[in-house]
Amino acid sequence: MTILVTGATGLVGARLLPRLVEDGYDCRALVRRRGVVSPGVQEVVGDLFDGESLAAAVRGVEAIVHLAAAFRTGDTDLIWKINRDGTANLIAAAQEHASEVRFVMASTAHVYGAESARPGREDDATDPKQAYPASKLAAENALRSSGLTWTVQRYGFVYGDGDGHLEALPGHAADAGLHPAQRMSLVHHRDVATATRLALAGAFDGRIVNITDEAPTSLYELVALACGTMNPSSHALEHPWHLQMDGALARRLGFRPTLRTIHHAVEQQAM
Secondary structure, eight states: OEEEEESTTSTTHHHHHHHHHHTTOEEEEEESSSSOSOTTOEEEEOOTTOHHHHHHHHTTOSEEEEOOOOOSOSOHHHHHIIIIIIHHHHHHHHHHHOTTOEEEEEEEGGGSOTTOSSSBOTTSOOOOOSHHHHHHHHHHHHHHTSSSEEEEEEEOEEEOTTOSTTTTHHHHHHHHTOOTTOEEOEEEHHHHHHHHHHHHTTTTTTEEEEEOOSSOEEHHHHHHHTTOOOOOOOSOOSOTTTTOBOOHHHHHTTOOOSSOSHHHHHHTTOO
């Protein structure tokens, strides 16, 4: 199977792409310059706003794994441009040049509202206000209405493989004033690959699927694992289900995380 990966040099893509190559997929990457991805990957130089490069990137592929996104930046215009408009351009290229493609898009647990009465489920109403989740939701909706064969994978907090994401968490938690008892759904890079393999095989076709491990973990524990400190608190937690997702659908469709929790990942030296 020939696969196009966007965002191949990002936090997720840089760890997923080598795994897909190892699995034997014929991988192609949309990149801004040559020589930045795994050996054996065909590079197409361009971006999500270069129509010619998008046409070249999608021609002949059987699947697209769309990871490219703008996230932690204060430039909300850039977030909307990359996440919504860039995705729309990629969808249009696929519709024109690879209409039979299977399109797998990465999204986020942040689309679920803070005031949810339970962990977020795929069929919950969503109306995020912040630019990142709102732009990802707009991209989801564009893909769902595209007429392509699609999957949306909403990831929990992605970590592991030396990506530095967990290590940055203490600062982000402090800046956001998060409660130490707040729990987050997580997923290791290894299991982003586990889920992506299932999506490429068609197990998630036509579905939004939450991708998370087996046990949300408190920010207090996560900050400690990142060798940071967080003031403890016995105050009531205002939004107890914020940042948590229900992973039951993925399990019913065959997803089993190989690293069940972040503590399991520590034991397996997969951090």
